[in-house]
Amino acid sequence: MKNPPLAPLDRRLARLQGERACASCPLRSLPGFEAGKPEELDVIQGLKLGELQLSAGEALIQEGAMDSALFTLLDGWACRYRSLQDGRRQILSFLLPGDFIGLQQRMTDAAVHGVVALTTLRACRFKRDAVWALHRELPSLGYDVTWLAAREGVDGDEHVLSLGRRSATERLAALLVELHERLKGLPRHVEQEGMEFPLSQRQLADWMGLSLAHAHRSWRQLVRQGWVQVLSPQRIALPRLPELAALAHLPWPLPSAPRPLI
């Protein structure tokens, strides 16, 4: 995909190959995101340090690091995770384009969780004090940060509900429905019943809080019963999506609202 010609201001600010100014961020024009006022974009642009690209498996934030940065995911998948001292690992959430990364880290001394790329990804990097700067410069941006933090909390609550009270297959169904809803607002990811799905069984298991073997059994069961169709190694389809949501005891349709983009 070729970039459209850049305005002079944009050209000055874009320092790396393929980088773009916030005002022409491809995510911002999507219906799932708030447009953002010009003065908001100026502030955000001023906090942006540049973009970076990672391959699957590389870390954005090391678990326990002292000086982690702030990012917004532009393209690709990542996950947040925490580990127990004996090696058991739990994936806390999956991160998709538009997600703001590192908020919790800036509020504590050491990073409380790691963030690792699950696919090749591109992300925007911000100054370390960006969270405070957003509040100081423009209250509406501070509010947006709070909104994002609160929203992450709600998603975390849903995860707690899944782990605490949903069976293995219900958990998996809930994850698939949730991912579908988040992806469908993004380009390329959901097309005519086909949905990007780069997660391995290990990653599924670590999100579900189950053993690899049992996560696999639950997956096979959903496939066998026709809830999930594997189109290619990285692509699935979810026919009967509303019924799948019912299987997971999720409301349908899922509530959604445009979210701010930092």
Next chain:
Amino acid sequence: MKNPPLAPLDRRLARLQGERACASCPLRSLPGFEAGKPEELDVIQGLKLGELQLSAGEALIQEGAMDSALFTLLDGWACRYRSLQDGRRQILSFLLPGDFIGLQQRMTDAAVHGVVALTTLRACRFKRDAVWALHRELPSLGYDVTWLAAREGVDGDEHVLSLGRRSATERLAALLVELHERLKGLPRHVEQEGMEFPLSQRQLADWMGLSLAHAHRSWRQLVRQGWVQVLSPQRIALPRLPELAALAHLPWPLPSAPRPLI
């Protein structure tokens, strides 16, 4: 306990029996909370509608309510919870004095979780638009709200880790250690090895994501092995606290920082 004499300004602002102005809030002078600048206290005071008192079992926020309010818990215990349509219930977090309540609710249409009193409690009630007002009036207060939201997210992550990767007894140990750390900064709650503990087995089970029977078995096991001593129906002791933290695979001592109070 008798209130100290109020300054003239405080007397004018205190509208109900026993109410006090934010500037003389008993919580604020505790070491676990930030002091707050005078202009911050003025803004908070301006958003305060009054105080309310509830008995155990009464709801602060109804699950699914459309117009829930904002509170700060002054005294007593509460919990946030979510339910599946078939009645399975999951407690998301326990709320203690100083906790800000209702943040997630203001960011979505309908309340995503319920909040119910677990003991007799007193809470501060704020205007519905207080979250936005805090950001607009004073960036430092907006930052505090973000800090609180992010902190709730971190605690939620810990809960996810417990439910996903800790065994029943490890989960219970983690809860007890965490509650002890939160309570010890509050008056009356932790005294010479004795710790307030009003939770029922049902509530423990709903937090742990386990059946009542098994939550009880885990509890008995910790008591039998001497990790927990039951001093009275509402009071326990945790001898060997550091070892209990190790049992839960928690770091010791737990990291802590003074938190803002809204």
Next chain:
DNA sequence: CGATGTATTGACCAGCTTCAAGTAACGTGG
């Protein structure tokens, strides 16, 4: 072509749930 990592599956076992029943504590009305 071996080396590595992921997907897949079976056998066996353990942790946890369900069901059932009995006990203790408490509040209320007589």
Next chain:
DNA sequence: CCACGTTACTTGAAGCTGGTCAATACATCG
């Protein structure tokens, strides 16, 4: 003050869900 209903606590037995271990197949990659 006691009878009673209600709720919380307690425990055992049986069975299901999910964990552990092991082995095979399959891919990708240097």
